[in-house]
Amino acid sequence: VLMIAMPKNLPQPQLKPNTDVVLQKRYLRKSLDGKLTETPRDLFWRVASAIAAEEGKYEGSSREPESLARDFYDLMTSWKFLPNSPTLMNAGTDLGQLSACFVLPVGDSIEEIFDAVKFAAMIHKSGGGTGFSFSRLRPKESRVGSTGGVASGPVSFLRIFNTATEQIKQGGTRRGANMGILRVDHPDVLDFIRAKEKEGEFNNFNLSVGLTEAFMQAVEKDEHYDLRAPNTGEVVDRLRARDVFDLLVKKAWQSGDPGIVFLDRINRDNPTPDQGEIESTNPCGEQPLLPFEACNLGSINLSCFYLPGHNDDADPARAGIDWDELRRVVHLSVHFLDNVIDASLxxxxxxxxxxxRNRKIGLGVMGFADLLFELGVAYNSQAGIDLAERIMGFVQEEGHKASAELARERGPFPAYPTSLYAKKKKGPYRNATVTTIAPTGTLSIIAGCSSGVEPLFALCFTRNILDGERLVEVNPHFEAALAAAGLAGPELMDSVVAKGSIQDLDFLPAKLRNVFVTAMDIEPVWHLRMQAAFQRHTDNAVSKTVNLPNSATEQDIFDIYWLAYKEGCKGVTVYRDGCKSIQVLATGEGQ
Ligand code: ADP
Structure with a gap:
């Protein structure tokens, strides 16, 4: 492993309140007997230097590895940008696996199925998550040529993957996460939609049904559609599209699963169709990938780019943001993520x-809700949507410029000449995709900001992190706004902790209540509009949950799904408050 010696004067990182605990539990290297062998400063230098050391092999590079390592260190320890968890854990180590997202094919034979189980186990061990499409498996009860027996079908094989995942703890810290996708025209689709009916079933999987354009049109026109056996191509049945859609909605209402992904839309945006068809995404849905493809992600913490004193009530989205610094950070982050590809084993x-061949990276943002609080803009407002578009449009444009600059120094991604970009005379780029919005479940705790592009879940809450430790958190922006209004006090805090929200506290000023909204205060349609706004400026997809109140109806979920389709989203996940006792994945809470 290439490393660069740590400079003597390297400053210690200024840790956020919860960073220490999370780093100790999960990220700092330990000796065989469990003692910590590195400090947070060692960790960030290990990552910065391992990623910068890759620079040495590019003759055209304008940067020295040593000074670049220092820039990367400052970038991370200012909490302006963090790479995904596997990069923090494994950069500069012998394991060296740095990507969060993988997609594996599942072929229609016992050998291929168990190959996929084995590959997934290897990926989970290294901290990555896996996505699979089960659509190529022959339906249950179809003939198995070699033995004359009958096949068990996708849902029964899913159980093997789930059990294998259960047994492999990632580096002793967290269990693996999976996405399972089945096309809506697979004959076993109804079983798949019902797969998670029983609570706790397939608990290591997020499931999504892959919807096609033909299916969506059949729903719209209330027609039947064909179910095809993937192994023979034969039409084996027909279903009324609306019945299937209604069942999907009903199950999502009951348990949040399955979600939906729009497969044809994902493939329309596949930048390298000659390299294969996209059948699945990573576990949280934000990263569609080709079979055997992986991607590393990284997220910019937007709350660091607020410029105090520049608020402009007439146009809050224009003022109050340090665009020059954001540009610098986007360029440096793209450079970082491109080097990660070279450093990764x-x-x-x-x-x-x-x-x-494709060199995909996924640069996204976190701390968006914090930035809205700082600017005094409501998440559930047109100004909030405008701000999202302006920021992500900027990250997208600058990110692509950075990727084009890297292509000039290092050459484009090898599949560029046959990519859609070359056909449209765009680029050349170094990376087939540049942007993705990740959930940032643990990264946002390290950076001390709100996660991804989600609103805050509560203004104050107690967080359970790992092994029963609890942390009480008040959102610092909320605390500051209360103090500025002369309102802070223990009684007020008690009622906010009890409710998590301030919408019912009539004695608080209206402006405060408008701006400091939480996930459950926000109407589902605004959640969806926000997702769509970010999607319009993102190459890959957006991780987002549309929260609904417990009282939401199946029709409400139907409307959200339909709006997601109309608004150009690549998929959608809903969660109706209280519909199941444990949440599935990776928020960093309760794991
Ligand atoms: P982090 O904050 O740890 O970097 P995110 O919450 O942003 O991670 O999730 C990004 C991606 O990382 C997920 O979509 C998934 O591919 C992978 N991932 C997250 N949690 C897990 C997990 N427990 N096991 C395996 N992969 C995971």
Whole structure:
């Protein structure tokens, strides 16, 4: 492993209140007997230097690895940008697997199915998450040529993947996460939609039904559509599209699962169709990938780019943001993520080849809700949407410029000449995709900001992190706004902790109540509009949950799904408050 010696004067990172605990539990290196062998400063230098050391092999580079390492260190320890968890854990180590997202194919034979189980186990061990499409498996009860027996079908094989995941703890810290996708025209689709009916079933999987354009049109026109056996191509049945859609809605109402992804839309945006068809996404849905492809993500903390004293009530989205610094950080982050591809060791040669042909990266944002609080803009408002578009439009444009600059120094991604970009005379780019909005479940705790592009879940709450430790948190922006209004006090805090929200506290000023909204205060349609606003400026997809109150109806979920389709989202996940006792994944809470 290439490393650069730590400069003597390297400042210690200024840790956020919860950073220490999270780093100790999950990220700092430990000796065999469990003692910490590095400090947070060592960690961030290990990552910065391992990623910057890759620079040395590019003759055209205008940067020295040493000074670049220092820039990367400052970038991370200012909490303006963090790479995904596997990069923080594994950069500069022998394991060296740096990507969060993988997609593996599942072929229609016992050998191929168990290959996929094994590959997934190897990926989970290294901290990555896996997505699979089960659509190529022959339906249950169809013939198995070699034995004359009958096949068990996708849902029964799903159980094997789920059990294998259960047994492999990632580096002793967290369990793996999976996405399972089945096309809506697979004959076993109804079983798949019902797969998570029983609470706790397939608990290591998020499930999504892959909806096609033909299916959506059949729903719209109230027609039947064909179910096809993938192994023979034969039409084996027809279903009324609305019945299937209604069942999907009903199950999502009951348990939040399955979600939906729009497969044709994802493939319309596949930048390298000649490299294969996209069948699945990573576990949280934000990263569609080709079979055997992996992607590393990183997120910019928007709350660091607020410029105090520049608020402009007439146009809050224009003022109050340090665009020059944001531009610098976007360019440096793209550079970082591109180097991560070179630094990463992949669990299979086939994955390394696929990744290096397309060189996908996923730069996104976190701390968006914090920035809205700082600017005094409501999440559920047109000004909030405008701000989202302006910021993500900027990140997208500058991110692509940065990728084009890297292409000039290092050459474009190898599959560029046959990509859609080349056909449309765009680029050349170094990366087939540049932007993705990740959930940032743990990264946002390290950076001390709100996660991804989600609103805050509560203004004050107690967080359970790992092994029963509890942390009480008051959102600092909320605390500051209360203090500025002369309103802070223990009684007020008690009622906010009890409710999590301030919408019912009539004695608080209206402006405060408008701005400091939480996920459950926000109408579902605004959640969806926000997702769509970010999607319009993102190459890959957006991780977002549309929260609904417990009283929401199936029709409400139907409307959200339909709006997601109309608004150009790539998928949608809903969660009706209180519909199941445990939440599935990766928020960093309760794991
Ligand atoms: P982090 O904050 O840890 O970097 P995110 O919450 O942003 O991670 O999730 C990004 C992606 O990382 C997910 O979509 C998934 O691919 C992967 N991931 C998250 N949690 C897990 C997990 N427990 N096991 C495996 N992969 C995970």
């Amino acid at each position: 992949f669990p299979l040669p086939r994955i390394a080849e696929t990744v290096r």
